[in-house]
Structure formats: structure tokens, C-alpha cells
Amino acid sequence: MLSPRHRSLLSPFTPIRLCQPVPPEIPQALALAAPGWPTATADDGVRVVRTSHGFRVSGDGADRFADDAWEAAHWVLAAAIGRFAEARSGRFVLNAGAALTTGGAVVFAGESHAGKSSVGLHLAADGVVTLGDDRLILDTAASPPTAIALGLARKVRTPLPDDFSDAARRLAAATRAGHAAGADVLRWDTAIDMPAGTAAPVDRILLLRRDPGLDTARISGLGAAEAVAALLALCGRHAGPAAALLDAVAGLVRRVPVQRLEAGNSAAAATALAGTPAAAADR
């Protein structure tokens, strides 16, 4: 578990800003998708307008059409996340979650379908406090580099794979709050889900790789160039031009261990992630 000195809440954390009038379905969808990130109305926020086919989302770098309120909320969130990431040099969005340990944030990163949400569910079933299971902001201008939560709901694709633990299955069934885009959206739990703006120093970064042939999870080191290349592929919006992103990621890799976590299933990956100190892993 995380001791208080290892985390802080960025204060005040900017709420998601919506221009009035806001279609009533949008705050409802945002409350489901990002229960840990408050919303507010503002003249220069994201505008959501109902159209004959759904919604149009514009502002803060977004200009998208959405078929329904859930998709519109997704684009609103993308705009808000981008705005926050771009607000300060050295920040970028990473496709990753993070578990909070006494050493700081253990970031687990991977592409879509790499198993981030599944690992997050197993961590939650074990009572591990998390900063998220899908997207984080990494702030490399901070010293040490920090991972920042975005207050997004945990989600898990359904049906659950056979290799999920019983505890994870029970938790998913007991906390189901909705269903969207092929995934169950799980109820926010303030005991383990940290609100948007919660920041913790990055202890290490683990790149998830699923290998069904592995009986036990394996953590191995990565070369610096390999780590930079892998992280760049997982980055979203960022502050400044591409050169600034490269500087940020290269600087991060110089200061934080980046390792590959290979496991046969998400339960094994979660156990290895939460239980192996960085010093014990093969760097």
C-alpha cells in the first residue's frame, strides 16, 4: 500500500470544461467514464452539440462526430486529457496504468489488448491502490518523474477470459456499473481508485507482453534505445513538438528503470507486478 509521502493531489486540478448548453446525456456518460474527474462549465471548454446522427464534439484540439453519448464522452475526455498533457513542458499521455506501492508508482504500459485493464482488475481484487488502468499522464519535468491519474473508470472486456482469478471475477460482477463498447464499466471505489490529479513518483515502468506459453511471469531488462522506441509507440498527446516528446521520453528512460513483463495471463502479471521490487528484477 502507498504511504502518504508517496502521493499527492495536484491542486487545484482542472475540471473537465464543457461549454453550455450541455446535452444532459453527456454529464451522465462522463460520470460513468471518468467518475474521478469533476466537470464544470466554461466559455472556452469543449462544446458538445446534438446532431441528427448523434453528437459533435469540438474544442481543445477535438473536432469529432460521435454516434452516441458514450462515444461523445470519450472524445470529451480525449480533449481534456490532451489539454492537461499539453499544458506543461515534459508531459505526455501514456497508454498505461499504475499500481501504487511503497516505492511509488509501478507503471504498466501496453497497447490496446495488451492486458492493462485485466491486470488492473486483478490488482483491484487484491486491494492494490491504482492510478488507473488505461491512460496516465507522465510528467518528466517533475523531479522525480511522476505519474498522474486521470480519474477514469476501470473497464474490463467481456466475456472475461477463463484464466481470470475467482477474486477478479467476483469483483467484476459485483461492481459492474454499465456496459459500453464491448466492455463492462466498473464502479468507482475511492479506497483503491485515485481521483484525477493524484500524482506519485514513478518507481519503474513495465511493458506488458502476453505470452500464453509462459507458466510463470518473467521480468527482464530493456536497453535504453529499445525502451525509448517502445514508449514512443505508446505515447499520445504531449507538450511541444516531437523533439520535446523525444527529450521527455529519453530523459525518463535515463532516470527510471524500464522492463518487460511477460506473463501467460493477467493474474500472473498482476502478481509479479505488485510483488517484485525493481532491484530484484533482471534489469
Place this chain on the structure above:
Amino acid sequence: MTRLRRHPEARATELDGEAFLVRRDSDAILRLNPTATALWHALAEPATPEELAGLFAAAFPDVPVDRLAADIDLALAALRADGMVADDPA
């Protein structure tokens, strides 16, 4: 023969003997393998492909010259496609 030079907006970040190139005015990031990184180093001064092949032939005497020249042409084409090298106007 046209000399090539590093594009003035391109810069390299090196890690473990490999370079990442980025242009300050674009979104492209290019990862170079160790050989291409050596080529980038050689382009610290403008050079023709033939001069570069000569440099590499001296450094790798066991590799056939034809193969070296082909590899260099390939690497230069990639660097040029991403705007990391340009013709030297001098």
C-alpha cells in the same frame, strides 16, 4: 556528385549507440540502427555517397564494397525521405 548534409532542423538523441533523429519542425521521429548511426556521424561534414562508401569500406574491410554501397544508399534514401538529410548547397 551532389554532397549530402544533415538537415539543419534535424538533431539526434543517442542512447546505447543508437540514435533517434527528430526534426524540430515536424512530428517525425526516426530510430537509427548502429550502422545508420555511424552514417549520421559521418555526415557531420557534407559528403557524397561515394565518399561515405569509402569511409565505411575502410572501417569494414571484410564487407564487400557493393554491399556497403547498397546499404548506404538505402540508409540515405530513408534519411532523405524523412527530411533528415538534404543536398548541400555549397
